[in-house]
Amino acid sequence: MKALNIIETAYRGTLEEQDDTIVWITHAMKGAGGDLSVLLRGNAVNYGVKAQNVGALSFGARQQKSAPQLAEDVAKLPGKGVEVFIVEEDLSERGIAAGDLVDGLTAVSRDQVPKLFDGFDQVWHW
Amino acid sequence: MADKKTLTFALMDAPFENARSTTALRLIDIAARRGYDINVFAYEGAVYLPFSHQAKHANAVHGHEVEEEDHPLPREWVSAVIAEAEKNGGKVDWVNCGLCVDERGAADSVDGVRRGTPGDFWNMASASDGTLVIPTK
Numbered sequence: 001m002k003a004l005n006i007i008e009t010a011y012r013g014t015l016e017e018q019d020d021t022i023v024w025i026t027h028a029m030k031g032a033g034g035d036l037s038v039l040l041r042g043n044a045v046n047y048g049v050k051a052q053n054v055g056a057l058s059f060g061a062r063q064q065k066s067a068p069q070l071a072e073d074v075a076k077l078p079g080k081g082v083e084v085f086i087v088e089e090d091l092s093e094r095g096i097a098a099g100d101l102v103d104g105l106t107a108v109s110r111d112q113v114p115k116l117f118d119g120f121d122q123v124w125h126w
Numbered sequence: 127m128a129d130k131k132t133l134t135f136a137l138m139d140a141p142f143e144n145a146r147s148t149t150a151l152r153l154i155d156i157a158a159r160r161g162y163d164i165n166v167f168a169y170e171g172a173v174y175l176p177f178s179h180q181a182k183h184a185n186a187v188h189g190h191e192v193e194e195e196d197h198p199l200p201r202e203w204v205s206a207v208i209a210e211a212e213k214n215g216g217k218v219d220w221v222n223c224g225l226c227v228d229e230r231g232a233a234d235s236v237d238g239v240r241r242g243t244p245g246d247f248w249n250m251a252s253a254s255d256g257t258l259v260i261p262t263k
Contacts, residue, residue: 001252009263013170021138021170022261025244032245034252122251124136126261 002035004120010043014068015057020047022126023073030080037083039108039116040074045090047074048101071102078104085116130216132163134250136259140171141200147175150260151203154218158207161214165250166221167242170262173222176204176235201236208238221246 007022014020026036040047050071057064077084088107091097098107108116117123135154139147157164168175182197184190208218221242227233233241251257 003248003251003257009261012262025169025247028244029248032243032248034245034248122257124257124259126259 001122002037002120003122003124004037004039004117006039006041006123006125007044007047008042009126010046014070015054018066018068019073020044020068020070023047023070023077026077026082027073027080030077030082037085037120038074038077039085039087039113040105041087041090041113043090043094045086045094045096047071048084048086048105049096050075050102051100075102075104087113130162131157131160131255132165132253133157134165134167134247134254134257136167136169136247136257136261137172137175138170138260138262140174141177141180143171146260146262147172147200148203150258151175151200151207153258154207155210158211158216158218159214161211161216163216164207164211164218165254166218167247167250168220168222168226169247170223170226171230173226173230173232173235175200176220176222176239177201177232178234178236205236205238219250221250 005022005026026038030036047070052071054067056067074084084105085108086105088109135150137147137150141147154164178201180199180201182192182199184192185195188195204220211218220239222235222239224241224243227241
């Protein structure tokens with residue numbers, strides 16, 4: 001079985017979870033033997049931007065360590081055999097150039113997305 | 127049942143915040159009435175859907191005492207769909223994401239709910255006729 005995780009809702013609890021929960025569950029399911037790919041669309045295309053940097057969160061004297069590293073988490077997926085697609089128009093609408101992205105992502109146009117679905121048994125839109 | 131289906135649902139929303147998980151439970155209820163085998167992977171806030179300490183309350187704005195108000199409790203709905211599936215020859219395998227439970231202190235669940243991992247979700251989806259994810263937006 002092959003599944004495609006479409007990630008559209010971006011920065012959902014990422015400060016609290018220290019990651020994106022769908023990127024995380026993709027890593028976890030791949031580790032459990034799953035055959036998955038990821039499609040970043042909408043605001044979630046920003047997950048691929050390597051310059052993003054979240055400073056350490058602090059409340060009073062409580063300094064939170066281990067801030068989220070979203071671009072790194074996405075960049076690690078292809079190395080594990082998880083192909084990561086990203087929608088070109090969603091990048092250009094946000095002024096994000098290909099050179100702004102981490103390596104290993106595969107750009108697809110919106111027109112190509114339905115054809116992309118054909119390669120998967122299940123498509124999960126998060 | 128020759129056309130018996132196996133369906134998997136992934137839920138993310140905490141109870142009492144929006145109608146998405148209620149809609150999911152309505153779909154699960156239909157499947158339970160048909161005797162289908164149903165898998166639920168409760169991820170993130172959804173692990174609170176079967177939380178056993180949910181309690182009904184009175185509502186002064188409505189002018190109702192506890193009994194008259196009959197406040198909805200998702201834990202009762204979860205128990206009800208589990209019982210409904212069993213009554214009709216199906217089953218509900220409700221898996222709460224273990225790490226999500228730990229970070230929320232939500233370990234106490236109604237009967238029929240078990241702790242699991244994303245690997246359980248993968249295995250359930252792989253063995254299903256269809257999977258529906260209903261994420262937090």
